[in-house]
Amino acid sequence: MARRLPYPKFAQVSKMGPGDFPTIIAVMLAIFSVWLFVDTFRHPEKKGEAKNDDDTKTVKNPQARRDIITGFGIFTGMLVIMPFVGFSLAASVFVCAFLLVVGRYKFHVAIPIALLIPSLLWLIFGYLLTVPLPKGPWGF
Amino acid sequence: MEIFSNLMMGFSVALEPFNLMFIGLGQLIGVSIGVLPGINASMAVAVLLPLTFGLSPEASLLFLSGIYMGAMFGGSITSILLRVPGTSTAAVIALDGYEMTRQGRAGLALGITAIGSWVAGTFSVMVLMSLGPWLSTVALAFGPPEYFALIFLGLSMITSLGSDSLVKGLIAGALGLLLGTVGMDTGVGVSRFTFGILELDNGVSFIAVLIGMFAVSQSLLNLERSLSHLFYKGKMTGLLPRLKDLKESMGSIFRGTVLGTFIGMLPGAGATAAAFMSYSIEARISKHPERVGKGEIKCVAGPGSADNSAAGGALVPLLSLGIPGSETTAVLLGALMIHGIRPGPMLFMQHSKLVWATIASLYIANCLGLVLATAGIRPLTQILKLPTPVMSAFILVMSVVGSYSLANSMVDVWIVWIFGVIGYLMKHLRIPVAPVILALVLGPMAEKSFRQTMYMSDGSLSIFATRPITIVMLILGLVSLFLPFIISIFSGRKK
Numbered sequence: 001m002a003r004r005l006p007y008p009k010f011a012q013v014s015k016m017g018p019g020d021f022p023t024i025i026a027v028m029l030a031i032f033s034v035w036l037f038v039d040t041f042r043h044p045e046k047k048g049e050a051k052n053d054d055d056t057k058t059v060k061n062p063q064a065r066r067d068i069i070t071g072f073g074i075f076t077g078m079l080v081i082m083p084f085v086g087f088s089l090a091a092s093v094f095v096c097a098f099l100l101v102v103g104r105y106k107f108h109v110a111i112p113i114a115l116l117i118p119s120l121l122w123l124i125f126g127y128l129l130t131v132p133l134p135k136g137p138w139g140f
Numbered sequence: 141m142e143i144f145s146n147l148m149m150g151f152s153v154a155l156e157p158f159n160l161m162f163i164g165l166g167q168l169i170g171v172s173i174g175v176l177p178g179i180n181a182s183m184a185v186a187v188l189l190p191l192t193f194g195l196s197p198e199a200s201l202l203f204l205s206g207i208y209m210g211a212m213f214g215g216s217i218t219s220i221l222l223r224v225p226g227t228s229t230a231a232v233i234a235l236d237g238y239e240m241t242r243q244g245r246a247g248l249a250l251g252i253t254a255i256g257s258w259v260a261g262t263f264s265v266m267v268l269m270s271l272g273p274w275l276s277t278v279a280l281a282f283g284p285p286e287y288f289a290l291i292f293l294g295l296s297m298i299t300s301l302g303s304d305s306l307v308k309g310l311i312a313g314a315l316g317l318l319l320g321t322v323g324m325d326t327g328v329g330v331s332r333f334t335f336g337i338l339e340l341d342n343g344v345s346f347i348a349v350l351i352g353m354f355a356v357s358q359s360l361l362n363l364e365r366s367l368s369h370l371f372y373k374g375k376m377t378g379l380l381p382r383l384k385d386l387k388e389s390m391g392s393i394f395r396g397t398v399l400g401t402f403i404g405m406l407p408g409a410g411a412t413a414a415a416f417m418s419y420s421i422e423a424r425i426s427k428h429p430e431r432v433g434k435g436e437i438k439c440v441a442g443p444g445s446a447d448n449s450a451a452g453g454a455l456v457p458l459l460s461l462g463i464p465g466s467e468t469t470a471v472l473l474g475a476l477m478i479h480g481i482r483p484g485p486m487l488f489m490q491h492s493k494l495v496w497a498t499i500a501s502l503y504i505a506n507c508l509g510l511v512l513a514t515a516g517i518r519p520l521t522q523i524l525k526l527p528t529p530v531m532s533a534f535i536l537v538m539s540v541v542g543s544y545s546l547a548n549s550m551v552d553v554w555i556v557w558i559f560g561v562i563g564y565l566m567k568h569l570r571i572p573v574a575p576v577i578l579a580l581v582l583g584p585m586a587e588k589s590f591r592q593t594m595y596m597s598d599g600s601l602s603i604f605a606t607r608p609i610t611i612v613m614l615i616l617g618l619v620s621l622f623l624p625f626i627i628s629i630f631s632g633r634k635k
Contacts, residue, residue: 012248016591016599017327017328018330020592021321021587021591022318022321022332022333025314025317025318026318026406028310029311029314029315029318032311032314032394034306036307036308039305039307061364063366064363066364067364068360068364071363071532072360072560072561073170075536075557076557078540078548079540079554079557082191082540083552085548087541087544091540094536094537095533095537098529098533098536099533100531103528103529103530113530117533117534117537118537121537122540124191125190125541125545128194130194131193131541131545131548132548133541133544134544
C-alpha cells in the first residue's frame, strides 16, 4: 500500500544531480531564517534576560570590545605575514604584540614569552612531527 | 566469554609501555585542561589532534580518549573550589559543590565526585563493551535507507536537544549541512562551491572548522572575561569520604551513572544535559529539600557521575555505528579517519584490536583519573595561575600550527580564521555551534545514503515507507524535532 502513495517526483534518478541536495538545504535555511525573523519580533527578549547575560554585558564594555578587536587584528596580521616571513618570526611578533597590547604586559615579560611559545611549538611540530611549517627567506 | 577474551586482548595492547604512557599523558592533559575555565574537551582534542599524526592509530586514539575522559573530571575541580566551571558540564556541580567548599567540606565534595566519576566511567565502559558489538551486528543489516534514517534521527536530536531555541538549532544544523556540500561531488565528480580552490575539493576540513569555532572563538571570549588570578587558599582535607557519606551518596551516584550513560548515547543530548537532569532529579527526590543549593552532597555526587558516564555513553554510537553524538566524539571520528580507518559497524570486526584497546584504555584512564583526582588536586589548582592573555596567545598560535599541519596548507588556517569569527558571533547570538560541526560530519554521509537509496528504489521515495526500521527512525526523528515546538505551543495556550 505504501508503494502506491503519491510521492513527489523530484527525486528521480535521472534528475538527482549534485545541485539538488544543496538546493534543499538552502530552501530549509531560508525557511528557518524567516521563522527566526518572525520569532524575534513575536517574542522580543525581556529586559531582565539581557541584563543577566554575560555575553551581552561584555560586548557593551568598551574596553573588552577594544581588546577583542585589537587581539583579533593582531592575529589576522600574523596569518597575513606568515607565508612571507615564516612561522617563527610571525608567531613571535604576534605573541609579543598580543601580550603588550591586549595583556598590557611589560616588554621584559612579553619578549621571553614571545620567544618561548613559538620555539616550543616549532620543536614539537617542526622538529618532532616534521611538519614543514612556513619558512621565511632566512630559512626558519 | 568472547567479550572477556576481547577485553584481555585490549588490555594487552593498552598496557604496552608506549601506549600506557599516552593514556597517562592524555589523562593528565585532560584533567589539566578541564581545570582551566574556557577550555573544554572538544577544543582540547581538536587542537591536540595534529600531535597524533605520527603515532599509531592505537596510541592516537588512546591519547585522545584519555584527554576526553580526563577533561570531564577536571572541570568539576574548579567548579567545586572556585565556582568557576572548567567545562559546561561541570556548571551544575558548582551550585552545591561550592557551597560545600564554603562550609569547609571541599575535600569531601571532590572526593565524592572522584569516586562517582570512577563508578560512572567504569559502568559506561561496561555498557559500551556489551552494547557496542551487539549494536554493530544489528547495524550490519542496515542498508542506505536505514543509514539515512539513522543520520536523520541523529541530526534532528542534535538540533532539537542541543539548544534552548529550536529554530536557532535548526539554522546551525542547516549551516553545517550546507558546509558539508562543499567539495567534489562523489556521484558525478563535479566540484561544488570550491571557487577554484583545489584544497577545497576534499571538502571543508571539519577539524579546521572545529578549531576555529571552539578554540579561536573561545580564546576571544576568554579575553572578555577576567577568569585568571583565582586561587583556592583553603585547606584540603577529607578527600576520602567516610562510610556515612558514601552511603548517603551511593543512590545518587547510581542514578547519575545510569541516566548519564543512556543520555550520552543519544546524539546531541550530551554530558551537560545529563548533569543538569541528574541535578534536577536529586533536587526533586531529596529528603532534605532545604539543603538543596546549600551544600547537599547528593546534588554533587549525582551530576558529577552523570557527566562522566555520558562521556562513555557517547562512544557507543561512534564505535558501533560510526555516528558521532557529540562534538568531541566527532573529533575522535576525525582521528580515526586520518589514520585511514572508516568508523561504522565493521569497526568491531575489522579493527577489533583498536576498539578493544580503546575500551581497555578507558578502564585504565578511569583508574588513573581517580589517583590524579585524589593525589594531584593541589598542583592541579595551580594551573589556574596561568594568566588569560598568555593562555589565549598560546591557544591561538597552537590553532594555527595545528590547522596548518592538517594538510600543510594555509587554506586550512584561513578556514580556522573564518570560523573563529563565525563561532564568536554565533556564541554572542546564542546560536549553538555543536550542530554545525555534527551536521558538517553527518551531512555528506546523509547525502551519500540518500542518493544510494534513490538508486536502489529507482527514484521513488516509497522505499522509506516500506522498511520498518527506516520508518520508525524517521518518525522518531520528526517527533524529536517538533516535540519541543508542539509543547511550547500547547503550554502557550494554557497560559
